[in-house]
Amino acid sequence: MDGNSRWAKTKGLPTAFGHEKGVDSLLNLVKMCVRWGVVALTVYAFSTENWLRPKGEVDMLMGLFERVLQQNLAALERENICLRVVGEIHRLPPSLQRAVAEAHERTAGNTALLFTIGVSYSGRQDLVQACQALARKVSEGGLDPSEITEASISAQLGMATENSGWRGEPVGDPDLLLRTSGEQRLSNFLLWQLAYTELFFMDTLWPDFGEADFVKALEHYSRRERRFGGRR
């Protein structure tokens, strides 16, 4: 969801306007996913690196997240969407932590779309904590060393769906990753889960992202041939 600040700059507006418009793009994307039958959507709202931004912008973003959660929770419930926030929740302001907990509780068990928002999230940190948790279980005797496998690492990630409120069809690793604003990097998003994901980069700035861009991404994906290392 890259490009909010750049979008605001091109319009001669403060950054906050870019983020507000970015929220509109996101809510629109959620609707499109439900309409097009996408089962899981994961977005990168705030990385651990973003804490380094100016305090004013960080505070504004935290306030924006809380407001957006509160204003849209009822609609998400109605649409049968399961919402979860993944990341270092303990670093968020207490009121936002409470809003997140409420959203988890009220949307648990929904089955139309698993909507995951990465907030204070780092793909690498998620992987480190998963590996550490497994190593600790082995040290404590609760897990046999042979049980440190790719599958057990996957299941231990914060992003894993096993311990979430999702009760819809099984969700595996992402099929498609989309990054806007022309940046061709992963920037510490997911990483482990992207082993076989199709990557699609577009120049559109996030606040300008609309149905045409969404369809373009789906069309690009439908043309890919996924071999997972084998042969046709």
Next chain:
Amino acid sequence: MDGNRRYADRSKIDRRSGHVSGYASLMKTLEACLNLGVEVITVYAFSIDNFKRSPEEVSALMDLVEEKLIALAKETELINKYGICVKLVGNTSLLPEAVQRAGKHAEAVTGHHSRSRLNLALAYTSRDEIRHAVECVRDDFVAGSRPSSEVNQDPHAQSSGRPFQAAIEEHLYTSGCPPVDLLVRTSGEARLSNFLLWQSSSACLAFCQALWPEFSFRHLVWAVLEYQRAKPWL
């Protein structure tokens, strides 16, 4: 290094010749990178997933890999010119004995060099690499060579020491190498295919339409320009 087989089909040559062309492309690209001052090059020669291919194809590829590892070890002029240290990265115990021997030989004759590094990913996947690193870290705890308090330390700690993360990084096959700056994939596929997931977190990703045997200096320049475009402050 994607596209050897498609290149063979397109050029109406057999697949082995396609892979031989791929090796020639590797040597050309390697020298071009070293000339540009690139110090670490990691290439994806054979994924653990590739073992899913037919036994005939796997066997033919393994024979070729053995042949080319032996040839690489004899590239004395290139190796000495750039001080290249060759390392096999991957679950090399999955490779045939003959390939392992050829690999160890290439590592032995280049092991004293340190100016540049060529990592050959063979029997490699990133997830297997990370799993293996976790096993090694656990073994360190059991052997007492790491304090057991590290396994209980808060993984989200903001202090400059993140011992468990550092421990994993020490045991990755690419340990000692810097993070990846630029990742290039040829033949138009836009996927990582389980390659360097951990190490490529901030890398500039460049997806090139050319098939690997067609990859040339101008494609390399294009990739470097992509990298520079992404980092204008350099």
